[in-house]
Amino acid sequence: MDxxxxxxxxxxxxxxxxxxxxxxxxxxxxxxxxxxYSKRAGERVAEAVARLGYVPNRLAGSLAGPGASTRLAxxxxxxxxxxxxxxxxxxxxxxxxxxxxQCVIGVSDxxxxxxxxxxxxxxxxxxxxxxxxxxxxxxxxxxxxxxxGLRVVEMIDTDGAGIDAVVGFSNxxxxxxxxxxxxxxxxxxxAYLGHDLxxxxxxxxxxxxxxxxxxxxxxxxxxxxxxxxxxxPGSGRAGLEALLARRxxxxxxxxxxxxxALGGYFACLAAGLAVPGRIALFGFNxxxxxxAMPQPLSTVRTPRLEIGRQAAACVMGERAKRIxxxxxxxxxxxx
Amino acid sequence: MDxxxxxxxxxxxxxxxxxxxxxxxxxxxxxxxxxxYSKRAGERVAEAVARLGYVPNRLAGSLAGPGASTRLAxxxxxxxxxxxxxxxxxxxxxxxxxxxxQCVIGVSDxxxxxxxxxxxxxxxxxxxxxxxxxxxxxxxxxxxxxxxGLRVVEMIDTDGAGIDAVVGFSNxxxxxxxxxxxxxxxxxxxAYLGHDLxxxxxxxxxxxxxxxxxxxxxxxxxxxxxxxxxxxPGSGRAGLEALLARRxxxxxxxxxxxxxALGGYFACLAAGLAVPGRIALFGFNxxxxxxAMPQPLSTVRTPRLEIGRQAAACVMGERAKRIxxxxxxxxxxxx
DNA sequence: TCGCCTTTTGGCAGCGCTGCCAATCCGGTT
DNA sequence: AACCGGATTGGCAGCGCTGCCAAAAGGCGA
Numbered sequence: 004m005d006x007x008x009x010x011x012x013x014x015x016x017x018x019x020x021x022x023x024x025x026x027x028x029x030x031x032x033x034x035x036x037x038x039x040y041s042k043r044a045g046e047r048v049a050e051a052v053a054r055l056g057y058v059p060n061r062l063a064g065s066l067a068g069p070g071a072s073t074r075l076a077x078x079x080x081x082x083x084x085x086x087x088x089x090x091x092x093x094x095x096x097x098x099x100x101x102x103x104x105q106c107v108i109g110v111s112d113x114x115x116x117x118x119x120x121x122x123x124x125x126x127x128x129x130x131x132x133x134x135x136x137x138x139x140x141x142x143x144x145x146x147x148x149x150x151x152g153l154r155v156v157e158m159i160d161t162d163g164a165g166i167d168a169v170v171g172f173s174n175x176x177x178x179x180x181x182x183x184x185x186x187x188x189x190x191x192x193x194a195y196l197g198h199d200l201x202x203x204x205x206x207x208x209x210x211x212x213x214x215x216x217x218x219x220x221x222x223x224x225x226x227x228x229x230x231x232x233x234x235x236p237g238s239g240r241a242g243l244e245a246l247l248a249r250r251x252x253x254x255x256x257x258x259x260x261x262x263x264a265l266g267g268y269f270a271c272l273a274a275g276l277a278v279p280g281r282i283a284l285f286g287f288n289x290x291x292x293x294x295a296m297p298q299p300l301s302t303v304r305t306p307r308l309e310i311g312r313q314a315a316a317c318v319m320g321e322r323a324k325r326i327x328x329x330x331x332x333x334x335x336x337x338x
Numbered sequence: 339m340d341x342x343x344x345x346x347x348x349x350x351x352x353x354x355x356x357x358x359x360x361x362x363x364x365x366x367x368x369x370x371x372x373x374x375y376s377k378r379a380g381e382r383v384a385e386a387v388a389r390l391g392y393v394p395n396r397l398a399g400s401l402a403g404p405g406a407s408t409r410l411a412x413x414x415x416x417x418x419x420x421x422x423x424x425x426x427x428x429x430x431x432x433x434x435x436x437x438x439x440q441c442v443i444g445v446s447d448x449x450x451x452x453x454x455x456x457x458x459x460x461x462x463x464x465x466x467x468x469x470x471x472x473x474x475x476x477x478x479x480x481x482x483x484x485x486x487g488l489r490v491v492e493m494i495d496t497d498g499a500g501i502d503a504v505v506g507f508s509n510x511x512x513x514x515x516x517x518x519x520x521x522x523x524x525x526x527x528x529a530y531l532g533h534d535l536x537x538x539x540x541x542x543x544x545x546x547x548x549x550x551x552x553x554x555x556x557x558x559x560x561x562x563x564x565x566x567x568x569x570x571p572g573s574g575r576a577g578l579e580a581l582l583a584r585r586x587x588x589x590x591x592x593x594x595x596x597x598x599a600l601g602g603y604f605a606c607l608a609a610g611l612a613v614p615g616r617i618a619l620f621g622f623n624x625x626x627x628x629x630a631m632p633q634p635l636s637t638v639r640t641p642r643l644e645i646g647r648q649a650a651a652c653v654m655g656e657r658a659k660r661i662x663x664x665x666x667x668x669x670x671x672x673x
Numbered sequence: 674t675c676g677c678c679t680t681t682t683g684g685c686a687g688c689g690c691t692g693c694c695a696a697t698c699c700g701g702t703t
Numbered sequence: 704a705a706c707c708g709g710a711t712t713g714g715c716a717g718c719g720c721t722g723c724c725a726a727a728a729g730g731c732g733a
Contacts, residue, residue, distance in 0.1 A: 013464075013487065015719055026683035031721060038722095039680060056485050061462040062397045062408070063719035066688050073397070075442070075463075083431070089424040096418070096445050105459060107410070107442050110431050124440060127396040128410075129348075150391050152348065236627035266630045272607075273632040295571035295601050297608040350689055361713040366691060373692095374710060398689035401718050674733100681728070688721090697712070703705090 014057045023051035034059060065129065076318060077125030078106050078134045081113040081203075084233050085260075086290060087307055088136070091158060094311020095134065102319060104131065111136075113202035119144040126151050132318040138163040139204055156317045158310055160205050161327050168323040170313045172330045174205045177303050178212025180332050181257055181285055184301070186220050188338060190255035190283055193217065194226030196242045196267065197259030198234040206259045209287065213257055226250045234259055239266025240273075247274075247282075255283035255338060261290045261302055268296065268337065283338035293335070301335030349392045358386035369394060400464065411653060412460030413441050413469045416448040416538075419568050420595075421625060422642055423471070426493060429646020430469065437654060439466065446471075448537035454479040461486050467653040473498040474539055491652045493645055495540050496662050503658040505648045507665045509540045512638050513547025515667050516592055516620055519636070521555050523673060525590035525618055528552065529561030531577045531602065532594030533569040541594045544622065548592055561585045569594055574601020575608075582609075582617075590618035590673060596625045596637055603631065603672065618673035628670070636670030 016034075020027045025044055032038040033048040051057070065073045076099055080088040096106055107128060109121030119141045125133065126147060132154040135144075138161075148155045148166050155167035162175050185193055200207045217223060228246045230238045239258060243266065247253060258264040264286030271278050278284055278298060286293065289304025306328040313326050351369075355362045360379055367373040368383040386392070400408045411434055415423040431441055442463060444456030454476045460468065461482060467489040470479075473496075483490045483501050490502035497510050520528055535542040552558060563581045565573045574593060578601065582588060593599040599621030606613045613619055613633060621628065624639025641663040648661050 013485075017719075020683095027720080028683060028685095028722085029681085032682090035721090039682095041681060044681080056481065058458060058461045058482065058486075060401075060464060060719055062401045062464055063688090064721070066395075066397045066401055066690090066718090067720040067722080068688080069722085083424040083428040086421065086424075089418040089421075093418040093445070096443070100445070103459070105442050105444065105463070107440050108431070109440065110428070110435070123393060124438070126393045128440070129395060129397055146391065147393070150348075151393075236630035240630045262626075265627055269627075269630050269632055291597070292571035292600055292604075295575045295604050297604055352689075355713095362690080363692085363713060363715095364711085367712090370691090374712095376711065379711080395689055398718090399691070401688090401720090402690040402692080403718085404692085676733090677731090679728100679730080682726080684723105684725090686721105686723090689718105691716105691718090693714105693716090695712100695714090697710105699710080700708100702707075 013060075014055045016057070016059070019048065019051045019055060019057050022055055023047040073129050073131050074104050075128055075130040076104050076106050076132045076134060077122070077128065077130040078108045079111055079118055079121050079125070080108065080136050081111050081118075082233070083110055085262075087260075087288060087305070090307035091136075091311045094308035095315050096311075098312045098315030099318065102315070104315075104318070115139065115141045115144070119147070122147050132156065134158060134314055134318070136160075137205060138165055138169070140166075154318055154323070156314045158314050160208070161325070162208050165325065168314075168317040168320075168325065170310050170317060170324075170326045170328065172305060172310075172328050173212075174208035175212035175215075177287065177305075177330055178209035178214075179216040180330075181209070181287070181303060182213045182216035184332060184334075185255050185257065185283065185285060185338060186217065186222065188283070190338070191222065192225045192250070192253050193222070193255045193257060194228065194246050194250060194253050195224050195257050195259075196228045196230075196239065196246060196263055198230050198238060198263065199232060200229060203259070209259070226253060234262045236262055236266035236269065239263035240270040241266070243267040243270040244274075253282060255279075255285065258284065258286050261286040261288045261293050261300060264300055264302065264337075265292065268300070278337050285338040289331070289333055293333070296337075298336035299333070301338035302333050304331040304333055306330065348395075349390045351392070351394070354383065354386045354390060354392050357390055358382040408464050408466050409439050410463055410465040411439050411441050411467045411469060412457070412463065412465040413443045414446055414453055414456050414460070415443065415471050416446050416453075417568070418445055420597075422595075422623060422640070425642035426471075426646045429643035430650050431646075433647045433650030434653065437650070439650075439653070450474065450476045450479070454482070457482050467491065469493060469649055469653070472540060473500055473504070475501075489653055489658070491649045493649050495543070496660070497543050500660065503649075503652040503655075503660065505645050505652060505659075505661045505663065507640060507645075507663050508547075509543035510547035510550075512622065512640075512665055513544035513549075514551040515665075516544070516622070516638060517548045517551035519667060519669075520590050520592065520618065520620060520673060521552065521557065523618070525673070526557065527560045527585070527588050528557070528590045528592060529563065529581050529585060529588050530559050530592050530594075531563045531565075531574065531581055531598060533565050533573060533598065534567060535564060538594070544594070561588060569597045571597055571601035571604065574598035575605040576601070578602040578605040579609075588617060590614075590620065593619065593621050596621040596623045596628050596635060599635055599637065599672075600627065603635070613672050620673040624666070624668055628668070631672075633671035634668070636673035637668050639666040639668055641665065
């Protein structure tokens with residue numbers, strides 16, 4: 004193997020053709036196993052490829068080929084700090100890898116304008132599909148996505164209209180189900196503890212569903228604590244301590260997610276408050292640790308991996324679909 | 339804005355040139371703000387771009403341009419299930435975004451052959467840089483990376499020789515420091531509890547450093563539990579229960595990471611074992627929740643985001659560097 | 674052995690863009 | 704009024720690959 008590739012000029016298909024003593028078209032056919040070629044040609048090309056260490060240039064391939072069949076998928080997620088999105092990515096890449104499709108990712112930091120810029124940048128690679136998070140986008144993002152002439156999949160949220168395909172679950176319904184659970188268990192002095200809602204719109208939808216359902220029972224939140232910044236156990240712990248200082252009579256807390264709830268649980272442990280006897284805790288997401296807690300966390304499990312997988316299926320699918328994968332309420336032992 | 343783009347033929351630079359009434363080269367110069375052009379030309383092009391909704395085709399751009407300047411970085415990580423890698427990605431994308439570089443990612447599932455396949459696939463996009471995890475690769479991977487004529491950065495681990503640039507910390511040193519801490523605190527009956535070492539080589543290096551250091555004090559592990567599958571709190575809890583069943587006299591446990599340690603902590607809470615009085619726990623990574631625990635977890639904080647950032651800096655940098663970012667031992671209250 | 678049909682093959686245009694180069698334009702000089 | 708240097712501009716080759724087409728090579732029955 005030629006280790007000393009003069010860096011600057013990489014091996015091209017033409018080099019392979021010369022080395023193998025066949026035409027360029029033949030090399031192309033062999034490499035893509037497309038069209039017909041003799042066994043002999045196949046062998047000579049394979050040898051030449053190995054000898055030269057040839058790596059195809061897909062930039063050129065996609066440019067030359069029909070339309071924009073790039074085998075690339077552009078993915079925009081709002082964050083990597085929240086486990087949910089890596090999980091989503093995991094389902095996505097696993098399923099897409101099987102189809103030989105690679106992901107180009109962009110992280111928007113929950114900023115719609117950044118999302119738009121990322122979409123424009125991603126589209127410049129002429130991806131075969133564009134995967135976005137949530138249903139709320141700038142008009143510019145929507146226009147770009149529509150004009151791209153490619154499959155667009157919006158993931159996670161189904162509470163609203165989508166551009167093309169939509170895969171997820173109803174965040175409002177999650178909030179509603181969580182409220183019904185708490186009310187059904189007899190809790191009345193319920194507070195909400197969350198991270199910044201202005202940026203995490205889906206958490207806002209859950210809260211809206213939660214409050215609406217409380218209202219149906221003639222109840223209202225008896226406390227609401229919104230912590231700035233992203234969700235984290237530290238934030239959950241500090242938040243619950245703040246909440247209890249203000250409203251010592253609380254009997255249940257609905258958290259924006261499990262990370263926050265874990266922090267709340269730690270706060271209770273530290274303060275010696277019985278869970279759920281003295282105070283009940285309810286989370287969201289159904290993360291790994293929730294089931295391992297001494298008292299399994301009461302929460303809602305979301306089908307994150309499955310959303311990724313189904314989104315990948317949408318990328319391949321012919322028609323745009325709208326898939327609601329639902330969620331599972333886990334009773335647990337903390338509420 | 340023309341909403342009805344006949345899908346199949348997207349707007350090209352030539353269209354923009356015609357619309358703006360200028361030559362292609364001028365459009366190209368304006369768009370890249372490269373070379374000189376009149377104010378008037380700039381305006382006409384900008385208008386045409388807006389009117390047509392033009393999105394440049396970078397496939398063509400990179401193909402035409404010099405060398406392989408793609409503004410793409412190929413990234414291979416072993417997993418998305420372990421928070422460490424999303425954190426790494428986060429540091430990476432943040433810093434790379436600022437330079438207008440996009441990441442194409444591949445997930446190897448801790449499989450070196452898969453990694454090689456991914457590297458080949460990524461190289462076919464002619465990325466400007468290749469970022470790998472760890473120092474152990476197949477000969478094929480190394481050959482590909484070398485032949486690519488691009489910057490290669492290996493992240494996280496510095497215990498060994500790299501292909502080009504290396505950014506991380508010494509896992510062996512982490513294990514050694516952890517052992518010194520536990521021994522210094524007087525623990526003698528120490529066990530190890532980890533996830534599958536065959537796949538996570540860096541966990542293996544930590545354990546090696548740990549055991550070597552124990553040996554220097556004339557000690558040896560008095561128990562070792564390796565759980566199949568990835569690390570998780572559930573696995574940590576079950577593992578500690580198994581370990582205690584076999585060796586009820588344990589006085590400390592070194593976990594492969596914080597997730598496992600959290601599970602161990604839950605096991606202690608559930609069994610009513612005092613931490614660290616009855617049994618001490620020591621983790622690895624310094625995740626968010628560690629500090630929020632009623633007794634902050636004793637662990638080692640790794641500079642994950644910073645590794646990502648520095649790796650991004652290496653991508654841009656002229657010369658290959660070798661950067662050891664070290665780590666911080668957090669005394670905590672569990673060991 | 675010849676002709677006909679199928680398989681295999683190579684040449685070449687062109688994908689959308691950039692770099693190079695020569696042409697054109699502009700304002701001020703002599 | 705002819706001239707000059709720099710700013711601005713357009714034409715065009717070519718990046719590496721694929722699709723199309725016509726040419727060449729086989730295969731086979733008559």
